[in-house]
Amino acid sequence: MANIDKRFPSIPHMKATARRRMPGFAWEYMTGGIGLEENVRRNTGDLQKILFMPRYLSDAQDPDISTTVFGQRLAAPFGVAPVGLGGLQWPGCEPPIGRAARRHDVLHILSTHATQSLEAMKAHTGPSGWFQLYPPKDPAMETDMIERAKRAGYDVLVVTVDIPAVTRRDRDIRNGLSVPPQFDLRTVCHAAMRPHWLLRLARHGIPHFENLEPYAPKGLSIREFGEFLGTILSNHITADRFRQIRDRWPGKVVVKGVLDPEEAAAYMTLGADGIIVSNHGGRQLDAAPSSVSMLPHVRRRLGPDALVMVDGGVRSGLDIARMVALGADYVFMGRPFIFSAAAIGDDGPAHLIDVLKQELRGTMWQLGCPRLADLHTFLHKPE
Ligand SMILES: Cc1cc2nc3c(=O)[nH]c(=O)nc-3n(C[C@H](O)[C@H](O)[C@H](O)COP(=O)(O)O)c2cc1C
Numbered sequence: 001m002a003n004i005d006k007r008f009p010s011i012p013h014m015k016a017t018a019r020r021r022m023p024g025f026a027w028e029y030m031t032g033g034i035g036l037e038e039n040v041r042r043n044t045g046d047l048q049k050i051l052f053m054p055r056y057l058s059d060a061q062d063p064d065i066s067t068t069v070f071g072q073r074l075a076a077p078f079g080v081a082p083v084g085l086g087g088l089q090w091p092g093c094e095p096p097i098g099r100a101a102r103r104h105d106v107l108h109i110l111s112t113h114a115t116q117s118l119e120a121m122k123a124h125t126g127p128s129g130w131f132q133l134y135p136p137k138d139p140a141m142e143t144d145m146i147e148r149a150k151r152a153g154y155d156v157l158v159v160t161v162d163i164p165a166v167t168r169r170d171r172d173i174r175n176g177l178s179v180p181p182q183f184d185l186r187t188v189c190h191a192a193m194r195p196h197w198l199l200r201l202a203r204h205g206i207p208h209f210e211n212l213e214p215y216a217p218k219g220l221s222i223r224e225f226g227e228f229l230g231t232i233l234s235n236h237i238t239a240d241r242f243r244q245i246r247d248r249w250p251g252k253v254v255v256k257g258v259l260d261p262e263e264a265a266a267y268m269t270l271g272a273d274g275i276i277v278s279n280h281g282g283r284q285l286d287a288a289p290s291s292v293s294m295l296p297h298v299r300r301r302l303g304p305d306a307l308v309m310v311d312g313g314v315r316s317g318l319d320i321a322r323m324v325a326l327g328a329d330y331v332f333m334g335r336p337f338i339f340s341a342a343a344i345g346d347d348g349p350a351h352l353i354d355v356l357k358q359e360l361r362g363t364m365w366q367l368g369c370p371r372l373a374d375l376h377t378f379l380h381k382p383e
Contacts, residue, residue, distance in 0.1 A: 002343055004351050010359070011315045011336050023190035023197055025175035027091045032171040035286030043282055043313025046290040050322040058368035065360050067328055067372060069307065070156065070252050070273070071125065077103035077358050077372055078320050080349075081278075081311045081332035082132035082256075084113025087207030091200035093349075096117045098124035100349035104357070107330065109158050109256075112145075115207035121153045126188065130156040132256065135234045135245060146248050154239035155251040155319035161237040161267075162257025164278050166230055169283065189300060192368065198340075199348055200208075239252035239270055247273040254309070259294045261301035265306075273328075274307030281312060281334050292326065299327030316357025320366075325375035 008014050019027055033040035045346045067077045080101050086094040090093050094116045101108035108125045110118055113133040113312040122129050149157060159367035176184055191198055209229070216228050234241065246253055264275045277295050279288040291312030299308050310323050311332035323331045340348035364370070367378045 004347060004353075006035050006230070008340075008344060008348075008351065008355075009283035010299065010355060011289055011339060011352070014339040014343040014348065016338070017344075021194060021196045022342050023187070023194045025172075025177055025187055025190050026197070026327040028171040028175060029085065029124070029177055030089050032169055033166055033282035033286065034169055034220070034284060035280065037286070039279055039282035039288050041282075042290040042314075043279070043292070044315060045313075046093070047313050047315075047319050047322055048293045050292065050326065052325070052363075052367055052380070052382040053366040054366055055378070057167045058370075060365055060368045060370040063359065063361055063370050065364070065372060067266060067330065069098065069107065071080045073105075074107065074330075076353070076361075077324055077329070078314070078333065078356060079107030079128070080109060080337050081116075081281075082109040082111035082160070083334045083338065084111045085115060085207065086111075086338065087115030089205065089338050090342040091197065091207065092204035092346075093338060094121060095124045096341060096346040097337050097349040098129065099130045100353055102126045104168045104353040106353060107332075109332065112160075112207055113212055114240065115210055117210040118149055118154070119353075120150045122154065127324065129154060130158050132158040132160055134160055134242060135237060135247070136215075136232045137234050138232060140214070142245070143248070144215070145211070146245070150250070155252060157245075157249045158254045158256050158276070159200060159237065159242070159245055160256045160280075161242075162278065162284055163233065164236045166233065167284055204250065239266070242267065242270050242272075254307075258298070259289060259291070259364050261294070261297045264370040265296045265301050268306060274309060275302070275383070276332065276378040277328075278312055278332075292323065294325045295323065295328060317356045317361070318363045320360050321363045321375055322355065 014021055065076050066075050080097055094114055098108050098121050102125050108128045109130045110121045110130050111132050118131055131149045146180055195337050216225060252278060253272040254274040257271045257278050258264045259279060277291050279291055291310050295310050296301060307329055308327055308332040310328040314320060314333050320331045337349055340352035341369050344351055369378055370377055
């Protein structure tokens with residue numbers, strides 16, 4: 001592990017190596033956003049503007065970064081956001097990410113669009129695992145997915161609401177991205193230059209949408225399966241749609257993808273147990289505000305007791321501290337977990353969590369902040 005730490009002391013180092021090891025189409029699918037990708041940059045850029053004032057007279061040795069969500073004690077206030085097509089980005093990356101979350105006692109949200117089934121992944125994530133649902137249009141399919149998630153032992157359902165429309169992402173269109181991957185000349189050229197990725201693909205097999213395949217008509221061609229996917233997504237998750245899902249799920253329901261404080265309040269009134277402030281990593285609307293800029297407003301609107309979580313642009317323990325200071329109870333990351341797996345391999349996700357824990361603790365120690373709840377008192381607002 002000491003050697004891994006030396007080579008990959010922080011996320012930018014993992015990202016740089018991941019870029020060299022992933023085929024272009026997979027790299028662009030992961031890192032890309034929509035439009036001019038201003039929203040991707042805004043997420044990271046706005047976070048860097050948040051400053052802290054350290055206080056050296058206070059005594060804050062060995063700060064406590066543990067937290068509690070829905071009564072579950074967790075080792076740190078950060079975890080894994082749902083990311084679709086993990087097996088396309090870095091073949092076989094999903095189980096080690098899930099196991100690392102469990103081993104380190106942090107949360108893991110499995111995507112509807114994962115390339116491992118929700119049943120198989122629960123065995124890896126255990127009590128750390130939540131399931132993310134893209135509510136499908138077909139009520140029978142929705143019922144079945146919810147029943148499967150219950151049977152598999154998930155307690156928390158994360159309903160993602162910020163994909164009402166199929167959006168055009170230029171880079172994916174240019175790369176002809178499809179799942180399972182379509183190996184045209186361009187894709188083959190990308191893949192041929194990335195032997196680590198190809199070897200992993202040979203070992204783990206061609207990725208599929210494991211959670212959705214049971215509902216697709218049998219014998220579809222690759223193109224037809226793509227069209228099928230386009231037809232099953234719900235439109236807007238209106239109040240009625242949300243209520244139906246809420247009524248069917250016996251456990252906790254978290255809404256992911258909200259930016260507007262009033263809408264966050266509306267979902268809570270409709271029975272949500274928590275909110276993830278998110279703009280989907282800048283992949284849906286280039287003119288959307290950054291998650292970090294909306295977080296304090298959502299916190300203020302929902303009050304101190306609501307469960308408010310966030311994702312978008314978090315790339316260090318310092319960024320996690322910034323989000324917590326601005327009102328987040330919990331902070332998720334998407335792309336960094338893929339960076340870690342692609343750069344380091346199966347030990348990458350656990351290393352990443354370890355680095356983030358150390359960075360967060362180090363930040364709090366430096367500030368003189370003993371507890372997560374005190375971080376907001378260290379925010380620095382220049383005149
Ligand atoms: C490649 C990729 C796939 C994603 N797939 C999903 C998904 O299936 N479901 C979902 O709710 N969010 C999905 N997201 C959004 C993430 O959950 C999260 O909101 C976002 O990645 C946070 O930004 P970050 O990557 O800067 O940490 C995806 C994001 C990426 C980058």
